[in-house]
Amino acid sequence: MAAKPKLWYFCGRGRMESIRWLLAAAGVEFEEEFLETREQHEKLQKDGRLLFGQVPLVEIDGMELTQTRAILSYLATKYNLHGKDLKETVRINMYAEGTLDLMMMVAVAAFKPPEEKEESLALVVKKAKTQHFPVFEKILKDHGEDFLVGNKFSWADIQLLEAILMVEELDASVLSDFPLLKEFKTRISNIPTIKKFLQPGSQRKPPPDSHYVEIVRNVLQL
Amino acid sequence: MATKPKLHYPNGRGRMESVRWVLAAAGVEFDEEFLETKEQLQKLQDGNHLLFQQVPMVEIDGMKLVQTRSILHYIADKHHLFGKDLKERTLIDMYVEGTLDLLELLILHPFLKPDDQQKEVANMAQKAIIRYFPVFEKVLQGHGQRFLVGDQLSLADIILLQTILALEEKIPNILSAFPHLQEYTVKISNIPTIKKFLEPGSKKKPPPDDIYVRTVYTVFMP
Numbered sequence: 001m002a003a004k005p006k007l008w009y010f011c012g013r014g015r016m017e018s019i020r021w022l023l024a025a026a027g028v029e030f031e032e033e034f035l036e037t038r039e040q041h042e043k044l045q046k047d048g049r050l051l052f053g054q055v056p057l058v059e060i061d062g063m064e065l066t067q068t069r070a071i072l073s074y075l076a077t078k079y080n081l082h083g084k085d086l087k088e089t090v091r092i093n094m095y096a097e098g099t100l101d102l103m104m105m106v107a108v109a110a111f112k113p114p115e116e117k118e119e120s121l122a123l124v125v126k127k128a129k130t131q132h133f134p135v136f137e138k139i140l141k142d143h144g145e146d147f148l149v150g151n152k153f154s155w156a157d158i159q160l161l162e163a164i165l166m167v168e169e170l171d172a173s174v175l176s177d178f179p180l181l182k183e184f185k186t187r188i189s190n191i192p193t194i195k196k197f198l199q200p201g202s203q204r205k206p207p208p209d210s211h212y213v214e215i216v217r218n219v220l221q222l
Numbered sequence: 223m224a225t226k227p228k229l230h231y232p233n234g235r236g237r238m239e240s241v242r243w244v245l246a247a248a249g250v251e252f253d254e255e256f257l258e259t260k261e262q263l264q265k266l267q268d269g270n271h272l273l274f275q276q277v278p279m280v281e282i283d284g285m286k287l288v289q290t291r292s293i294l295h296y297i298a299d300k301h302h303l304f305g306k307d308l309k310e311r312t313l314i315d316m317y318v319e320g321t322l323d324l325l326e327l328l329i330l331h332p333f334l335k336p337d338d339q340q341k342e343v344a345n346m347a348q349k350a351i352i353r354y355f356p357v358f359e360k361v362l363q364g365h366g367q368r369f370l371v372g373d374q375l376s377l378a379d380i381i382l383l384q385t386i387l388a389l390e391e392k393i394p395n396i397l398s399a400f401p402h403l404q405e406y407t408v409k410i411s412n413i414p415t416i417k418k419f420l421e422p423g424s425k426k427k428p429p430p431d432d433i434y435v436r437t438v439y440t441v442f443m444p
Binding site: 051052053063065066067068069070073074077078086087089090093094097098101131132135 | 273274275283285287288289291292295296299300308309312315316318319320323353354357
């Protein structure tokens with residue numbers, strides 16, 4: 001029996017959360033090793049397990065994968081969530097990259113001083129409302145299908161749901177002008193593997209708080 | 223006859239330069255539309271030509287591709303620059319992602335405050351010498367092959383060469399401790415399509431200057 005994938009990261013969202021979402025959505029059980037001390041991180045580096053000295057690290061299929069996007073791309077392909085041909089794949093990639101940009105802004109904001117953090121998060125909500133969500137609303141409207149690409153569940157759908165929920169944590173009314181995205185959110189949330197991930201007790205992580213920021217700063221010596 | 227790809231971006235390196243490198247290395251001729259005014263950008267946005275209202279944008283194969291990495295992956299896939307299987311592809315992807323992180327420092331550099339620019343050159347040099355170059359030096363030493371992955375030219379080689387040459391412009395002796403990378407730089411530079419791109423008169427853009435910085439502010443500042 002194949003070993004479960006193992007994730008090495010802090011006990012929080014950061015750059016690993018999209019990977020957790022993808023694995024969970026694909027119905028793949030995974031283990032996690034949480035970094036809490038500088039020593040743990042240094043050991044990973046000294047043992048040569050981190051290609052460029054950084055986490056996220058995902059041990060899977062006999063490989064030690066680093067670089068968030070490379071990991072996501074591998075998983076999407078492996079679990080048939082990356083489209084049926086090059087044209088579908090590039091669309092999925094564009095949509096996923098767009099939502100990843102948005103979510104990275106939220107992840108980075110947690111480490112800014114309070115005023116800057118508020119400004120950054122307000123900008124995320126603004127970008128979501130003006131730059132990202134209108135695009136996905138239109139895509140869904142134009143083809144009238146359940147999923148973003150190729151009438152089939154893909155990585156792009158998982159990323160979009162993750163982004164929607166993340167922005168809703170900042171502004172609960174953010175979908176008020178996007179009826180199709182509201183339906184999309186309900187529909188994708190009800191996919192059994194995702195529904196399970198959204199329940200308490202899953203490996204989904206909470207929004208970053210000051211405790212999380214402190215741990216990361218301490219481990220990475222920021 | 224297929225139309226040439228068309229690149230939409232200001233007349234300078236920025237986030238489009240990697241795309242120019244990969245197209246050139248693949249021997250693909252392309253056209254460019256240079257953004258010089260806010261009105262031109264507005265026109266692209268109003269005409270719904272930019273998925274998330276941003277450039278780079280590349281018109282190719284009947285699509286309007288955005289998101290740098292999505293564009294690079296599409297071209298690499300199409301022109302067999304992404305390895306022979308998923309494992310090679312993922313390795314290439316990890317190398318590219320790491321190199322792009324380093325290249326990002328170069329992309330942002332001209333837009334830093336003058337006082338910060340000098341410090342940042344030292345930071346780039348340190349990152350290159352401590353985090354990135356040793357990895358690639360070891361890879362090349364380890365397999366003794368001409369290319370980073372699978373004994374054939376890939377996206378990883380192209381982006382690494384681009385980054386090495388850009389760093390050498392700022393820090394001429396940056397490869398002094400890396401004999402394999404020095405040899406590698408010469409070998410990859412001599413690949414006919416790349417050699418042509420490195421000659422005067424090609425579409426390779428010069429290092430960012432004040433005119434480029436001013437153009438970027440003109441086009442993108444609200």
